[in-house]
Amino acid sequence: MKTVPLTVRPVSKSGFAAFGDVVETQGAELRLINQGSTERFHDLASIDVLDEGGKAIVSLFRGQPFAPPIEITMMERHPLGSQLFYPVSDRPFLTVVASDEGGRPGAPVAFLCPAGVGVNYAKNTWHHPLLSLEEVCDFIVVDRDGPGSNLEEYDYPDTRYRIDAVSG
Amino acid sequence: MKTVPLTVRPVSKSGFAAFGDVVETQGAELRLINQGSTERFHDLASIDVLDEGGKAIVSLFRGQPFAPPIEITMMERHPLGSQLFYPVSDRPFLTVVASDEGGRPGAPVAFLCPAGVGVNYAKNTWHHPLLSLEEVCDFIVVDRDGPGSNLEEYDYPDTRYRIDAVSG
Numbered sequence: 001m002k003t004v005p006l007t008v009r010p011v012s013k014s015g016f017a018a019f020g021d022v023v024e025t026q027g028a029e030l031r032l033i034n035q036g037s038t039e040r041f042h043d044l045a046s047i048d049v050l051d052e053g054g055k056a057i058v059s060l061f062r063g064q065p066f067a068p069p070i071e072i073t074m075m076e077r078h079p080l081g082s083q084l085f086y087p088v089s090d091r092p093f094l095t096v097v098a099s100d101e102g103g104r105p106g107a108p109v110a111f112l113c114p115a116g117v118g119v120n121y122a123k124n125t126w127h128h129p130l131l132s133l134e135e136v137c138d139f140i141v142v143d144r145d146g147p148g149s150n151l152e153e154y155d156y157p158d159t160r161y162r163i164d165a166v167s168g
Numbered sequence: 169m170k171t172v173p174l175t176v177r178p179v180s181k182s183g184f185a186a187f188g189d190v191v192e193t194q195g196a197e198l199r200l201i202n203q204g205s206t207e208r209f210h211d212l213a214s215i216d217v218l219d220e221g222g223k224a225i226v227s228l229f230r231g232q233p234f235a236p237p238i239e240i241t242m243m244e245r246h247p248l249g250s251q252l253f254y255p256v257s258d259r260p261f262l263t264v265v266a267s268d269e270g271g272r273p274g275a276p277v278a279f280l281c282p283a284g285v286g287v288n289y290a291k292n293t294w295h296h297p298l299l300s301l302e303e304v305c306d307f308i309v310v311d312r313d314g315p316g317s318n319l320e321e322y323d324y325p326d327t328r329y330r331i332d333a334v335s336g
């Protein structure tokens with residue numbers, strides 16, 4: 001088993017595009033509604049959950065905190081639907097994703113999402129389970145409920161990736 | 169035009185049941201996932217957006233603050249889909265709803281949602297536009313996009329309802 005350092009980058013729409021959506025007001029379509037009393041930042045992510053009789057559900061995830069060094073030893077993906085995380089707590093969090101390489105995740109890529117910025121993993125995108133930082137954090141999650149098997153997990157067989165600092 | 173005082177009640181699942189879901193962890197199905205590092209409060213609301221080719225979208229609403237006296241002069245509803253509001257800001261907000269009486273809203277009913285509690289208006293439920301309190305507040309909103317006319321508004325013709333205090 002070898003250990004490989006994993007650096008953390010600031011999340012960006014361009015850097016994350018291969019994995020899904022960055023959920024943020026910046027760059028979003030802004031509609032002024034309710035006689036001007038509400039700004040609607042419209043349609044921030046591609047909710048893709050209808051395959052094989054699925055539907056969108058809304059849940060709240062409460063994540064225990066992690067702190068460096070953080071070891072990434074496995075990944076998971078949801079073959080039947082997208083999964084959106086938006087932080088309710090006013091805190092940054094880590095997202096770790098990977099490209100698919102012949103049915104297995106490639107080397108992970110880590111991004112820091114600042115407070116007020118979420119992510120939406122595209123259907124079948126390899127990602128690490130939730131990584132809150134320093135404090136217990138709540139997230140609103142929009143994902144899929146329905147028939148079929150919607151979870152695949154993979155343990156890296158001979159490498160562990162280690163995040164030694166989270167300053168993106 | 170007559171003015172009628174409107175009292176504010178604390179929101180509860182039973183009190184709000186005729187209008188939709190209270191979105192909260194209390195009483196929710198709890199699943200421990202991610203090797204125990206995440207609590208998943210599962211499926212907190214009935215997302216009902218598929219009529220006539222609709223789909224679920226996620227937006228962020230930024231609401232300007234209101235303060236008593238707050239006058240309720242109109243209501244709106246969405247005939248084709250539910251609409252969920254979950255507060256991202258650590259603040260309470262007001263929800264004002266009404267039963268339907270022959271195609272028009274009856275007298276409004278006002279509820280105070282504490283921080284960390286949201287609501288999901290059932291399809292075609294009369295409700296007032298967003299009422300943040302005291303500070304600008306952000307909400308994650310899950311509602312419907314798709315073909316068809318999904319907004320109906322109604323101005324109360326001879327009555328205005330006035331909220332003089334928001335302590336629920």
